[in-house]
Amino acid sequence: MSATLLDGKGLAARLREELRGEVETFTSQTGVTPHLVVVLVGEDPASQVYVRNKEKACVAAGVKSTLYRLSSETSQNELLDLIAKLNTDQDVHGILVQLPLPKQIEEQAVLDSVSPLKDVDAFHPENVGLLVQGRPRFLPCTPAGCMQLIAEVCPNTSGMHAVVLGRSEIVGKPMGLLLIQRGADATVTTCHSRTRNLQEITRQADILIAAIGKANFVTAEMVKPGAIVIDVGINRVDGKLVGDVDFTPVSQIASAITPVPGGVGPMTIANLLKNALTAARLQTFSK
Numbered sequence: 001m002s003a004t005l006l007d008g009k010g011l012a013a014r015l016r017e018e019l020r021g022e023v024e025t026f027t028s029q030t031g032v033t034p035h036l037v038v039v040l041v042g043e044d045p046a047s048q049v050y051v052r053n054k055e056k057a058c059v060a061a062g063v064k065s066t067l068y069r070l071s072s073e074t075s076q077n078e079l080l081d082l083i084a085k086l087n088t089d090q091d092v093h094g095i096l097v098q099l100p101l102p103k104q105i106e107e108q109a110v111l112d113s114v115s116p117l118k119d120v121d122a123f124h125p126e127n128v129g130l131l132v133q134g135r136p137r138f139l140p141c142t143p144a145g146c147m148q149l150i151a152e153v154c155p156n157t158s159g160m161h162a163v164v165l166g167r168s169e170i171v172g173k174p175m176g177l178l179l180i181q182r183g184a185d186a187t188v189t190t191c192h193s194r195t196r197n198l199q200e201i202t203r204q205a206d207i208l209i210a211a212i213g214k215a216n217f218v219t220a221e222m223v224k225p226g227a228i229v230i231d232v233g234i235n236r237v238d239g240k241l242v243g244d245v246d247f248t249p250v251s252q253i254a255s256a257i258t259p260v261p262g263g264v265g266p267m268t269i270a271n272l273l274k275n276a277l278t279a280a281r282l283q284t285f286s287k
Ligand SMILES: Nc1nc2c(c(=O)[nH]1)N[C@@H](CN(C=O)c1ccc(C(=O)N[C@@H](CCC(=O)O)C(=O)O)cc1)CN2
Pocket: 046, 049, 050, 053, 096, 097, 098, 099, 100, 121, 141, 142, 170, 234, 241, 260, 261, 262, 263, 264, 265, 266, 267, 268, 269
C-alpha cells in the first residue's frame, strides 16, 4: 500500500477528547448539561450498534443521553407525538431520530417535525437551507467528518476537483455543499446511478468521495493516481464490513484513503457530539 491511511478512529478520539473539554467548560459556566435524545424505532441490528456507540460517546464527553426505544409497529403519529413533546421539553437540547425508519413511517415527515434548533443531524429543511446559503447552524455529521479527514492530508482544497459519488440527503448532497463552501473552494461534480461515462469523471477527481452503498464499487481503474479517496460506504458482505471502495487495489494508486471500518464512521459520532453542544449553547444563550 502506498497511500496514507486516514485514521478516522484516531482523529475521532482526539475530537471527542477536545469536545469533552468544551462540554466541561460550558457546563461549569452555565450549570447546563447538554442533553441529547436519540429515538430508535424498530430492531435494525446495525442501528442498535450505532445508537449504543452514540450513547457511549455522549457519556464519555459529559453529554447526557436518553434513548427512546420504540417498537417496529410504532405509527407515524405516535412518533410525531413523541417528537412534539421533546421539541418543547426545555431539558432536551438535541433530538436525533435514527434512520432507517420502518416502512409505515414517512421519513421526511418525521425529520421535518424536529425543532430546527434541536436538529443535531442537520436534516431539517431550515438547516439544509442555511447550509446551502453558506451560514450553517449545524454541520451535517458525516460530511463534516469527511472534510476533517481530507484536511488531515490536504489543508487547502481550493480549486481542486472533488467528485462525489451519490446524491443522498444524508451524505452526497450536503457533502457537495461543504466542498463548494467558501474556504473549501473545491470544484464539485456529483455523480449518481444515471451518470454517463462515470469512470471518465471519477478519474478526474483530486478528491473522490464514495457514498453509494455498493460494496467495492470503486475500482482502481476509476481513480486518478494521487487522489484522496474517502469511503463513506458501510456494507456487510459475508458478515464482514466493507466500504464502497475496493480498498487494496485503490490504496496502491491513491495518495490517501480511509479504511472501513475505522474511517468515516467514527467521525460521524464525534461530530454529533459537537452538534449536541452547539444545540445546548443555542438554547441556553437565546433565553
Ligand atoms: N439519524 C441518523 N441516522 C443515520 C445516520 C446519521 O448520521 N443520522 N448515519 C448512518 C448510521 N450512523 C449513524 O447513525 C453511523 C454508521 C456507522 C458508524 C461507525 O462508526 N461505523 C464503524 C463500524 C461500526 C460497525 O461495526 O458497524 C466504522 O465505520 O468504523 C457510525 C454511525 C445511518 N443512519
